Amino acid sequence: MAGKKIAGVLGATGSVGQRFILLLANHPTFELKVLGASSRSAGKKYVDATTWKQTDLMPESVQDIIVSECKAEAFKDCDIVFSGLDADYAGPIEKEFKEAGLAVVSNAKNYRREDDVPLVVPIVNPEHLDIVANKIETAKKEGKPRPGFIVCISNCSTAGLVAPLKPLVDAFGPIDALTTTTLQAISGAGFSPGVPGIDILDNIIPYIGGEEDKMEWETKKILGKLSDDKTHVQLLTSDEMKVSAQCNRVAVSDGHTECISLRFKNRPAPSVEQVKKVLRNYICDAYKLGCHSAPRQTIHVLEQNDRPQPRLDRNRDAGYGVSVGRIREDPLLDFKMVVLSHNTIIGAAGSGVLIAEILAARNLI
Ligand SMILES: NC(=O)C1=CN([C@@H]2O[C@H](COP(=O)(O)OP(=O)(O)OC[C@H]3O[C@@H](n4cnc5c(N)ncnc54)[C@H](OP(=O)(O)O)[C@@H]3O)[C@@H](O)[C@H]2O)C=CC1
Numbered sequence: 001m002a003g004k005k006i007a008g009v010l011g012a013t014g015s016v017g018q019r020f021i022l023l024l025a026n027h028p029t030f031e032l033k034v035l036g037a038s039s040r041s042a043g044k045k046y047v048d049a050t051t052w053k054q055t056d057l058m059p060e061s062v063q064d065i066i067v068s069e070c071k072a073e074a075f076k077d078c079d080i081v082f083s084g085l086d087a088d089y090a091g092p093i094e095k096e097f098k099e100a101g102l103a104v105v106s107n108a109k110n111y112r113r114e115d116d117v118p119l120v121v122p123i124v125n126p127e128h129l130d131i132v133a134n135k136i137e138t139a140k141k142e143g144k145p146r147p148g149f150i151v152c153i154s155n156c157s158t159a160g161l162v163a164p165l166k167p168l169v170d171a172f173g174p175i176d177a178l179t180t181t182t183l184q185a186i187s188g189a190g191f192s193p194g195v196p197g198i199d200i201l202d203n204i205i206p207y208i209g210g211e212e213d214k215m216e217w218e219t220k221k222i223l224g225k226l227s228d229d230k231t232h233v234q235l236l237t238s239d240e241m242k243v244s245a246q247c248n249r250v251a252v253s254d255g256h257t258e259c260i261s262l263r264f265k266n267r268p269a270p271s272v273e274q275v276k277k278v279l280r281n282y283i284c285d286a287y288k289l290g291c292h293s294a295p296r297q298t299i300h301v302l303e304q305n306d307r308p309q310p311r312l313d314r315n316r317d318a319g320y321g322v323s324v325g326r327i328r329e330d331p332l333l334d335f336k337m338v339v340l341s342h343n344t345i346i347g348a349a350g351s352g353v354l355i356a357e358i359l360a361a362r363n364l365i
């Protein structure tokens with residue numbers, strides 16, 4: 001690669017934005033140059049604008065960067081713009097960036113359901129990025145400038161859920177019924193204002209607005225098939241796959257846990273040992289492509305009966321790997337298991353970085 005690609009982060013002061021900063025600070029492909037946040041932060045040094053809440057120190061390289069307004073003009077030299085914007089404001093900002101010809105990889109939910117926007121968990125469905133390749137190729141054929149585009153990262157709980165589903169579907173055919181009950185970390189609720197300590201200490205909150213609907217819908221897009229003309233994804237129908245989610249907030253800092261049960265359409269169902277073997281042997285395409293952040297072990301199958309646990313297992317493969325434990329037969333469906341994923345790494349900023357690494361490896365940025 002000639003030189004490093006120039007990167008910017010929108011929403012750089014928030015929960016996801018801070019994680020982007022950590023992941024991009026010493027990245028071999030990307031050089032972090034531009035940071036954007038609200039007008040409350042713009043004009044200040046990053047170190048003064050940000051209430052840093054990560055357990056790793058703020059990298060020195062970003063401390064003196066002056067935070068910009070989230071305007072495309074300020075980011076015009078960026079090869080890639082990562083967005084960790086508050087979804088209440090992300091819509092028009094990301095649209096302006098795309099229309100200015102910029103490549104945006106977004107954590108916000110605003111464009112996930114658009115037909116021409118790939119919804120990507122990079123360890124699961126990187127082939128959906130063909131939609132971007134097709135746009136660029138079409139513009140080239142028509143003699144038009146390289147178009148801007150948005151790629152969306154999934155909801156954080158959905159990212160953890162689909163990771164084990166993908167190799168299972170590839171090996172054993174469709175899953176026609178799935179239930180998941182989540183135990184979600186407080187970092188998932190963001191920092192402004194975030195979950196108050198008085199609400200979450202000694203407590204569980206059995207409601208996360210919009211989360212269950214997102215999990216039930218996004219799973220069907222991520223596991224859907226790319227259309228033959230590579231313009232959109234054919235969503236799984238509710239007849240093909242029924243998904244039911246119940247979402248809870250728990251007093252964990254990082255790492256979403258999910259108790260899932262699933263049923264395969266084909267009979268006879270595989271054995272527990274076959275399921276474990278398929279999960280263990282799964283190597284994601286991003287790793288085969290040689291991407292820097294891709295997990296060497298995509299799915300860690302844990303045999304101890306009290307694992308996975310957020311504090312012990314969330315950082316496997318630097319937070320890009322997903323842990324699955326307690327795989328056993330289910331008396332109602334076929335199997336049940338416990339899945340753990342790092343919500344701000346593979347569930348958010350890390351997925352963004354890995355998507356960008358794939359785009360760079362494919363010369364799409
Ligand atoms: N946390 C997680 O695990 C996940 C979050 N997401 C999504 O990622 C996005 C960011 O979430 P999170 O980091 O948790 O949120 P935070 O509340 O922690 O951060 C929000 C960011 O948006 C900025 N912002 C707020 N208002 C404006 C505005 N009017 N114009 C420009 N920037 C603004 C804030 O800047 P300032 O500091 O100046 O106010 C801050 O940088 C959301 O869309 C969320 O749904 C997705 C998956 C997982």
Ligand SMILES: N[C@@H](CC(=O)OP(=O)(O)O)C(=O)O
Nearest residue numbers: 107109155156184188189208
């Ligand atoms: N709702 C998730 C985080 C999030 O913001 O998700 P989304 O990007 O789908 O809105 C959580 O609370 O843990």
